[in-house]
Amino acid sequence: MTSDDSPNAPVRTVRADVRRNRARLIAAAREMFQRDGAGASLEGVARLAGVGIGTLYRHFPTRQDLLEALLADAYGELAERARELAESPSPGDALLEWLRAFVSGITAFPGMAAAAVVSLGGERGEASRPLREAAAVLFxxxxxxGAVPPGTALGDVLRLAGGIATVTERDPEAADRLLSLAAAGMIPGAAAAPR
Incomplete structure (x- = not known):
């Protein structure tokens, strides 16, 4: 146990101005990314938030860190949806329904899906942990x-759905068609895409 882990270690609180700056940065990034995509100017995000670029980088050292902060809300909603579907009498249909929600949930702005694929594919995505855990139960x-072929890995299914979201982020109908096509190969007897 390190000295910081001891029961008598001081509790560190985040100053109110630091919390406000972080919240303003996230709100500004959400606004700019929805308008300009994930490649929006980080200087512009800082300016819109009313802080300097150094403040942005103290909170979010990389663009991916900022994107993951924006993804956290979507991940929370998707984790909750997976928990709701976990007791469905038709696990294969429930998984497909959740994958449709996943594709929709990670396409709020151009470039969000690509950031989600990075986040879900590596160890860096702490924000995605609850989503991955809830999705694992459903999967x-x-x-x-028997609705998923043996040897199929959840990570591969998430990457496939993320790839579909990435290439169809401005065309939800195409996303649904491609997801249904992929599911037909993965989930025997999967329901066709709604028309």
Whole structure:
């Protein structure tokens, strides 16, 4: 146990101005990224938030860190949806329904899906942990029911859905068609895309 882990270690609180700056940066990034995509100017984000670029980089050392902060809300909603679907009497259909929600949830602005693929594919995405855990329960149930072929990995399914989201982020109908096509190969008897 390190001295910082001891029960008597002082509790560190985040100053109110630091919390406000972080919240303003996230709000500004959300606004700019929805308008200009994930490649929007970080200097512009800082300016819109009313802080200097150094403040932005103290909170978010990389663009991916800022994108992951924006993804955190979407991940929370998707984790909750996975938990809701986990007890469905049709695990394969529930997984497909969740994958549709996943594709929709990570395409709020251009470039968000690509950031999600990076976040979900590596160890750096702490914000995605609850999503991955909730999705794993849904995925495991689908696998146990025989709705997912043996040897299929959740990470591969998430990458596939993320890839579909990336190439169709401005065309939800195409995303649904491609996801249905992919599911037909993965989930025997998967429901066709709604028309």
């Amino acid at each position: 495991d149930r689908a696998g146990e029911s």
